[in-house]
Amino acid sequence: MDQTATLSNQDHQKLDNFFKSCLHFQHRNIGYPVAADFNYSELFKFLQFSLNNCGDWAQESNNPLNTFRFEKEVMEYFSDKFGTCLSESWGYVTNGGTEGNMYCCLLAREKFPQGTLYYSEDSHYSVDKIVKLLRIKHKVIKSLPNGEINYDELKFEILINKESNPIIFANIGTTLYGATDDIAKIQTILSELNFKKNEFYLHADAALNGMILPFVDQPQPYNFSDGIDSISVSGHKMIGGPIPCGIVLAKAKNVESITNEVDYIAAPDKTISGSRNGFTPLVLWHAINSTSEAQKRARVQGCLNLAKELTTLLIKKGIPAWRNCNSIIVVFPTPSESIWRKYGLANSKKHAHVVVTGHMIENPSLLYQLAEDMAKDIVNQRKNEAKNEATHC
Ligand SMILES: *Cc1c(COP(=O)(O)O)cnc(C)c1O
Numbered sequence: 001m002d003q004t005a006t007l008s009n010q011d012h013q014k015l016d017n018f019f020k021s022c023l024h025f026q027h028r029n030i031g032y033p034v035a036a037d038f039n040y041s042e043l044f045k046f047l048q049f050s051l052n053n054c055g056d057w058a059q060e061s062n063n064p065l066n067t068f069r070f071e072k073e074v075m076e077y078f079s080d081k082f083g084t085c086l087s088e089s090w091g092y093v094t095n096g097g098t099e100g101n102m103y104c105c106l107l108a109r110e111k112f113p114q115g116t117l118y119y120s121e122d123s124h125y126s127v128d129k130i131v132k133l134l135r136i137k138h139k140v141i142k143s144l145p146n147g148e149i150n151y152d153e154l155k156f157e158i159l160i161n162k163e164s165n166p167i168i169f170a171n172i173g174t175t176l177y178g179a180t181d182d183i184a185k186i187q188t189i190l191s192e193l194n195f196k197k198n199e200f201y202l203h204a205d206a207a208l209n210g211m212i213l214p215f216v217d218q219p220q221p222y223n224f225s226d227g228i229d230s231i232s233v234s235g236h237k238m239i240g241g242p243i244p245c246g247i248v249l250a251k252a253k254n255v256e257s258i259t260n261e262v263d264y265i266a267a268p269d270k271t272i273s274g275s276r277n278g279f280t281p282l283v284l285w286h287a288i289n290s291t292s293e294a295q296k297r298a299r300v301q302g303c304l305n306l307a308k309e310l311t312t313l314l315i316k317k318g319i320p321a322w323r324n325c326n327s328i329i330v331v332f333p334t335p336s337e338s339i340w341r342k343y344g345l346a347n348s349k350k351h352a353h354v355v356v357t358g359h360m361i362e363n364p365s366l367l368y369q370l371a372e373d374m375a376k377d378i379v380n381q382r383k384n385e386a387k388n389e390a391t392h393c
Contacts, residue, residue, distance in 0.1 A: 030354050030366055031345040033175075033208045033329075035240030037299075037359035043282050051278025056270055057092065071281035077288050078233070078247050081214045083225030091249030092271055093235070093281045097207035098126040100232025100248030102133070103272055105169070107230060107254040108201040109136050112165035115201065118157065119169035120149035122179065124205065127169060137164065146324055147171075147179030155189045166190060166200040172222045172231075173209030176348050178327030180209060180220045187227055197227075204231040207246070208355075209326065211238035215300035216326050229254065235280065238300075239287045240358060245280035302361035303328045310356065310367050317375035328356045335377045343370055 007015075026036050049065055057068035057075070071093050072086075079086050094100045101124070108115065117138040119127050131138040139157050142150045149171070158166050168190075170181040183202060190200050204222055206213070210233030213219035223231065230250035235241055259270045291299075307328045314321035314332055321332040334340060334352045343366075345352040360367060 027359055027363065028344065028366065030343055030360070030370070031340075031352070033234075033237045033355040033357065035238060035358035037357075037362070038240040038242075038287065040242065040283055040286055043279070043286060046279060046282060049278075051282075053093070053276040053278045053281065054274060055276075057281075058090075065278065067278045067281045067285075070285040074247065074281055074284045074288060075249070078249055081223075082210075082231055082249060083223040084249065084251075088252055089224065089249050090252045090255045090270070091247055093277070093284060094232070094246045094248050095273065095277065096236070096244040096246045097124070097205070097232050097234035098130075099272055100246050101126065101169075101203070101205055102130045103248050104203045104230035104232060104250055105130050105134055105136060105167070106272075107250055107258065108167040108203060109134055110257050111201055111254055112167060115165040115167045116161055117167040117169055118149075118154060120147075120171060120174075120181065122147045122149075122174040122176065123169060123171055124175050124207065127205075136167070143174075143179075147174045147177030149181045149186075151182070151185055151189060154186065155193070158189070158193055158195075162193065166195065168200065168202045170202065170204050170228075172204045172206035172213070172220075173327060173329075175207070176329070176346075176351065176353060177331055178209070178324045178329035178353075180222065180324065180326070182220065183226060183228065184221045201230075202228050204228045206231050207234040208237045208328075210234075212300050212304075212326060212328065215297040216304070219326060224249075224251075235284050235287075238357070239284065241280070241283045241287065243277065243280055243283065245277065245283065247284070299358050299361065303356045303358060306361060306364055306367070307356040310354065310364075310371065313368070313371050314374065317371060318378055319371075319374055330354045330356065332374070335374050336381065339370075339373055339377050342373070 051065050051067055052063055053066050053068060053071060055061055057071040061068065074093060075091050076086060079089055105117065117131055117136045118141055120141050120143045122143040141154050141157060144150055168186055170183050170186065172180050206222060210231060213222050232248045233246055235245035235247065255270055307323055307330050310330050311321045311323055319332050321330055323330050331351050331353045334347045334350060340347055340352055
């Protein structure tokens with residue numbers, strides 16, 4: 001039965017209205033780290049199939065409607081980008097950065113059941129949920145003003161808890177400030193405290209910056225050749241896509257410890273979900289193969305240059321904007337409510353930010369418009385402050 005044929009006119013109208021609203025907002029989401037410059041129309045025809053990647057892509061499956069061969073190529077691409085290879089590491093296409101982070105925390109906990117997970121207060125909110133779900137002993141560490149973890153406090157906390165193996169949850173680009181924890185410094189701290197390489201676990205949460213750092217001239221240390229044990233990246237953020245997704249990659253020997261043989265799916269189960277999305281591996285595969293590495297680099301550089309330009313422009317207009325090294329997130333003091341509402345800006349305590357993603361390179365007008373509005377806003381704020389002072393006396 002063709003189920004769409006049964007929709008009423010009213011319901012068709014509802015969908016049409018929603019479609020128009022999506023078109024309107026697609027390119028206006030400047031506060032969120034999602035690129036909108038993608039075109040996967042070649043893949044639309046696969047939406048008529050119930051694709052399912054249940055199990056491990058490396059195995060034969062008894063379900064022919066899987067995209068394992070594409071998932072394998074996606075993982076080959078990322079393992080190469082992140083300084084490892086598929087004989088030493090294993091990973092899969094996830095539902096997003098959070099699933100990847102959870103997967104790696106599970107690997108770490110299995111390796112060190114009595115270990116303690118250290119993460120900074122600027123880490124993604126899902127880490128609180130993950131340590132609860134997995135019941136991992138943990139310690140939240142204060143951040144430096146730019147969003148990096150406070151290394152002195154980290155060292156102190158590891159020192160007073162030396163009996164427990166450290167599990168480091170490092171941010172490779174925090175959500176709000178785009179700050180990257182210095183994993184070289186963290187490794188030095190661990191070695192100063194006499195922890196050997198096999199006595200701690202180092203995870204990289206590279207949700208956004210995982211697809212930036214491979215394309216810059218001077219990346220901060222973040223990958224397997226820099227000593228990490230695992231990495232999680234979101235697919236719908238920097239790359240962009242219609243369905244949330246991501247990839248996770250971890251050292252193969254740590255994955256073996258959690259693998260279950262499942263008789264009736266005829267594939268070893270190493271993943272968190274049972275049924276897995278078979279469409280998103282096609283999306284990532286398409287994104288990887290439809291542009292050259294030089295084009296990917298140019299796109300990342302375009303975002304970074306535009307972020308730099310916006311920061312300079314805001315500073316010129318009297319707004320103390322800033323950004324972290326190799327980050328596409330421009331941070332500034334939270335403007336008036338009318339502005340953050342108009343532009344849908346996410347704001348925290350004191351700061352709001354704009355994330356400069358791929359689709360803005362060709363059409364940065366919204367960013368310039370925001371800068372104009374913020375310049376007027378700061379003048380008004382100053383006037384109001386002056387008025388308030390006047391009424392005080
Ligand atoms: C977005 C984000 C996540 C979560 O990723 P999802 O794909 O939304 O699950 C984790 N960590 C950081 C730093 C993020 O920015």
